[in-house]
Amino acid sequence: KESLSYYEKLEKIENQLYYKYQIATIQFNLSRLKECSQTLNEVIKNPDSKTKTIQIDYEDNTVQSVPYQAAAYNILGVLSLQLKEDESAKTYFSNALSVFPEFMLAKNNLDYLLAK
Numbered sequence: 001k002e003s004l005s006y007y008e009k010l011e012k013i014e015n016q017l018y019y020k021y022q023i024a025t026i027q028f029n030l031s032r033l034k035e036c037s038q039t040l041n042e043v044i045k046n047p048d049s050k051t052k053t054i055q056i057d058y059e060d061n062t063v064q065s066v067p068y069q070a071a072a073y074n075i076l077g078v079l080s081l082q083l084k085e086d087e088s089a090k091t092y093f094s095n096a097l098s099v100f101p102e103f104m105l106a107k108n109n110l111d112y113l114l115a116k
Contacts, residue, residue, distance in 0.1 A: 003022075003026055004023060004026045004027065004030070008023060011023060017043060017046055017048055017049060017052055017054075017068045018054070020039060020042060020043050020046075021043055021054055021068055021071065021072065023039050024036050024039040024040045024043060024072065024075065025075070027039060028075060028078075028079065033079055033082070033083070036075070036079060037076060037079060040072040040073075040075055040076050040079075041072075041076075043068055043069070043072040044069050044072050044073065046068070048068075049067060049068040049069035049072065050067055050069050050099065051067065052067065052068055053065040053066055053067055053068065054066055054067075054068055054071050056071065056103075056105055058104065058105070064102075064103070064104060064105075066100055066103050066105075067099055067100050069099050070095075070096040070097075070099040070100035070103050070106065071096070071103075073092045073093070073095040073096035073099065073106070074092070074093065074096040074103065074105055074106045074109060076088075076092040077089045077090075077091075077092035077093040077096065077106070077109055077110075077113075078109065080092055081109075081113065086113060086116070089109075089113055090110065090113055090114075093106050093107075093109050093110035093113065094110065097110065
């Protein structure tokens with residue numbers, strides 16, 4: 001919770017995508033799903049979200065640079081899965097892959113969903 005407050009203050013001062021994205025991930029981890037969804041939609045609407053990237057770390061110690069917009073769509077997909085909204089999840093994962101077709105996490109999430 002303290003880190004959420006910290007990032008919210010930083011985002012108000014500097015208004016960077018990184019801070020907005022971190023706020024969304026913390027909201028997700030705190031199960032503040034409605035707020036998380038709203039924050040992710042703000043990330044998606046930011047014109048820089050298609051070109052600026054965030055590092056995604058994988059369990060096998062690899063890292064992938066992914067556009068913020070694709071990463072935000074992926075989290076919305078995971079959020080939709082948690083809410084048992086499979087069609088929405090499929091759309092979000094597909095959107096993530098349309099922004100960045102090489103996005104391994106979104107591809108794995110979509111494959112998981114389709115195998116259900």
